[in-house]
Amino acid sequence: MPEFILNSLEVLALIVVFATAWSLIPRDEWWIRDLDFPRLQILALGLTDFLVLLVLPTPWDAWRAGILLLLAAALAYQIKMVIPYTRVWPKQVKQVTIPHPDQQICMLVSNVLTPNRKHYLLIEQIRKHQPDLVLTLETDKVWEQALTSIEPDYPHVVRIPLENLYGMHLYSRLPLEETQVKFLLSKEIPSIHTTVTLRSGKKVKLYCLHPKPPSPTEAYESTLRDAELLTVGRHIASEDQTCIVMGDLNDVAWSRTTQLFQRISGLLDPRVGRQFVNTFHASYPLLRWSLDHVFHSTDFALITMQRLPNVGSDHFPVLTRLQYTPSAQAEQQPLDVEASDHEEASEKIKEGIDKAEKVVTDKIVIGQ
Structure with a gap:
């Protein structure tokens, strides 16, 4: 085998090791945090490289053995991060066995x-x-104008049309109460906080989020994104209510921040033990990860969660149907809270507030 092929494979292995180690650096710059996203791609690339290096008909030496050991460690870490979102892992959310339509809620x-x-x-x-x-x-x-055609079926509407890629609209068949649009850490980034009433009469707190991603064109750091998510998570923990969080969080489920959010909020992820539901990027099948999420309190069970066909966007839509099932709480346990979690969340929130462009007071939405 030509030596340059062997050298190329070894360089590729070192790139996978470097990318894995780089993602462990506890800093918020986009060029570090963005390596949280392509773990599946890094894993696939590294695993292929590992197998080829393992079976190459060339003499072994200490250098090659060392590279394979480092690559094996990197692959083990990447597997640890993504394996909870496959069928080999225990389900975090139970499947509904007895349907009660009046207790259900379906979200797109x-x-x-x-x-x-x-x-x-x-x-x-x-x-x-x-x-x-x-x-x-x-x-x-x-x-907003195009979607007026669905409004006869969705009489409860929250409209936030914006030209900055952070507009947000919520359409509901079910009654909404106490609706607020909040600009938690930026005057440009809205979120919707409301209460939806199920057909049974059960009231559910709903949080709709879309923070900025860490990227060279959006936010240099993930600080504001992380702080917004953790602010909502801490609020949910203090309220201890039946609730749902949904939206494009511009983060992946296995990231340190999203895992911290789950621990401090006590919310569950219906993808755990099932599937990734990769929603972005719709145009590149080999470069996809899950950016669009639905988390919920422990008193919901899952009916279905699926990715829908492309609608011309760079994201696929996600459809999730849950059923309010109080008895599920006995079987569905949130992630264990670690001793340092609340301190870490407080530090991240403080950093976000310190770097916030402007904190805007709550705005009540009327005329739904």
Whole structure:
């Protein structure tokens, strides 16, 4: 075998090791935090490289053995991070066995991509699946106008049309109460906080989020994203209510921040023990990860969670149907809270507040 092929494989192995180690650095810069995202891709690349290096018909030496040991350690870490989102892992959320339609809630979350004008594709999915709630992200005035066609079926609407890629609209068949639009850490980034009433009369707190991602074109650091998510998580823990958090969180489920959010909020992730539900990027099958999420309190069980067809956006929509099932709490345990979790969350929230562009007071939304 030509030596340059062996050298290339060894360099690739070292890149996988470096990317894995780099992602462990506890800093918020985008060029560190973005390595939280492609763990599946890094794992696939590293595993292929490992197997090829293992079976190459060339003499072994200490250098090659050392590289394989480092690569094996990196692969073990990547597997540890992603394996909970496969069927080999215990399910965090139980499957509904006895349906009670009046206790159910069906939600469609779609980051539509503001320049995308294929409005009809999303409307087709809404009409096909008939969700109770539709949360659209990146919606502007053009999208708002296009979606007026669904409003006869969705009389409760929260409209936040923006031109900055952070517009947000919530359409609901079910009554909404105490609705607020909050700009938690930035005057540009809204979130919706409301209470939805199920057909049974049960009230459920609902939080719709879309923080900025760490990237060279959006936010240099993940600080504000992390602080927003953890602020909501800490609030949920203090309220101890039946609740759902949904939206494009611009973070992956296995990241340190999202795991910390789950621990301090006590919420569950229905993907654990099932599937990844990778929603981004819709145009690149080999470069996808899950950015669009639904988390919920321990008194819900899962009916279904699925990725829907492409609607012309860079994100696939996600459809999730839950059932309020108080008895499930005996079997569904949230992640164990670690001793340092609340201190770490407080530090991250303080960092976010210190770096916030502007904290805007709550704005009550009327005329739903």
